[in-house]
Amino acid sequence: MPLLFDTLRGTLRGAVRENEPMSAHTTWRVGGPADLFIVPADREDLGTALDLLNQANCPWMVVGRGSNLLVKDGGIRGAVLCLGSLDRVTFLPEAKVVAEAGIPLMRLIRLCAEKGLGGLEAMAGIPGTLGGAVAMNAGAGGQELSDVVEAITLTGLAGEQTLPAAELDFAYRRCRLPERSLVVDAALQLRPDDPEALGAVIAERITHRRQAHRVGGPNAGSVFKNPPGGQAWRLIDAVGMRGAVSGGARVSEQHANFIVNAGGAKAKDILDLIARIRDAVRKDSGIDLEPEVRIVGCDQPR
Numbered sequence: 276m277p278l279l280f281d282t283l284r285g286t287l288r289g290a291v292r293e294n295e296p297m298s299a300h301t302t303w304r305v306g307g308p309a310d311l312f313i314v315p316a317d318r319e320d321l322g323t324a325l326d327l328l329n330q331a332n333c334p335w336m337v338v339g340r341g342s343n344l345l346v347k348d349g350g351i352r353g354a355v356l357c358l359g360s361l362d363r364v365t366f367l368p369e370a371k372v373v374a375e376a377g378i379p380l381m382r383l384i385r386l387c388a389e390k391g392l393g394g395l396e397a398m399a400g401i402p403g404t405l406g407g408a409v410a411m412n413a414g415a416g417g418q419e420l421s422d423v424v425e426a427i428t429l430t431g432l433a434g435e436q437t438l439p440a441a442e443l444d445f446a447y448r449r450c451r452l453p454e455r456s457l458v459v460d461a462a463l464q465l466r467p468d469d470p471e472a473l474g475a476v477i478a479e480r481i482t483h484r485r486q487a488h489r490v491g492g493p494n495a496g497s498v499f500k501n502p503p504g505g506q507a508w509r510l511i512d513a514v515g516m517r518g519a520v521s522g523g524a525r526v527s528e529q530h531a532n533f534i535v536n537a538g539g540a541k542a543k544d545i546l547d548l549i550a551r552i553r554d555a556v557r558k559d560s561g562i563d564l565e566p567e568v569r570i571v572g573c574d575q576p577r
């Protein structure tokens with residue numbers, strides 16, 4: 276890694292760091308260090324970073340705001356790419372918008388509302404980037420990304436390519452991206468709407484979230500997907516796991532499908548609660564709850 280680090284540092288215009296604690300890049304505030312953490316300055320820099328990583332056979336992954344991500348305590352071997360500098364938005368005729376993947380979803384929603392473009396407003400308050408929202412097919416209030424994504428630009432092993440939404444197999448909190456690829460931008464088809472009305476929806480959604488998501492500590496939103504026809508929180512409640520504790524992690528008293536870092540939690544504490552909940556729900560109802568959060572990294576440090 277030291278050689279690759281020096282090469283990346285000497286070549287890229289963006290930031291390159293070694294042994295970066297991922298707890299600084301996840302909303303749960305847990306996670307061991309990434310060997311390399313790269314914030315490309317722009318798209319060209321991203322391409323150069325990927326070329327160098329691929330040539331060196333260095334594994335890499337992309338992180339948005341880490342609002343749906345559990346990084347294990349041993350950290351991440353290889354490189355983590357953060358697209359925070361890729362945040363350009365282009366407004367096109369006929370309510371079309373092309374936005375780069377690193378833009379915070381909330382900023383994009385506000386910009387679109389100001390231009391009188393609807394289709395995203397009910398998702399106001401979902402933390403994270405557009406790229407993370409596409410990868411997760413994030414949604415709320417009856418809207419989800421798959422309703423508006425027309426196409427995405429990907430990059431990874433061999434330069435940029437565009438894929439139409441139909442090839443992404445969008446489903447509930449899921450999207451199928453080709454192996455070793457990341458979203459660079461997304462083309463959205465929105466609808467003309469009244470900026471004031473959109474602003475009112477945004478304000479209402481944020482107020483609602485401030486109340487509903489007051490869970491008393493860093494978290495990653497809903498930990499489990501709702502099973503078909505059911506609600507994860509009800510199943511968790513039914514097995515008495517609301518308020519359960521493991522180390523510094525606790526199942527939220529306010530929202531049984533949230534796990535909170537109540538102070539000094541490790542990823543292993545959260546993983547323990549996830550395993551206990553799954554076990555208890557499986558025994559009680561036969562349902563295998565599927566985590567919505569993405570779990571990455573190693574148990575043991577390098």
Ligand SMILES: Cc1cc2nc3c(=O)[nH]c(=O)nc-3n(C[C@H](O)[C@H](O)[C@H](O)COP(=O)(O)OP(=O)(O)OC[C@H]3O[C@@H](n4cnc5c(N)ncnc54)[C@H](O)[C@@H]3O)c2cc1C
Nearest residue numbers: 339340341342343403404406407408410413414458495496
């Ligand atoms: C308080 C709270 C409330 C939440 N409410 C909701 C909600 O109402 N609805 C909902 O759907 N989600 C919700 N979430 C979950 C989360 O905010 C969303 O899933 C969000 O879209 C994740 O975006 P991110 O940028 O943080 O992605 P990250 O958490 O950083 O990454 C998630 C996954 O996406 C991948 N990814 C990130 N960027 C890219 C990219 N450019 N290309 C390819 N893959 C990428 C990562 O590798 C990872 O696998 C909530 C989370 C919190 C903390």
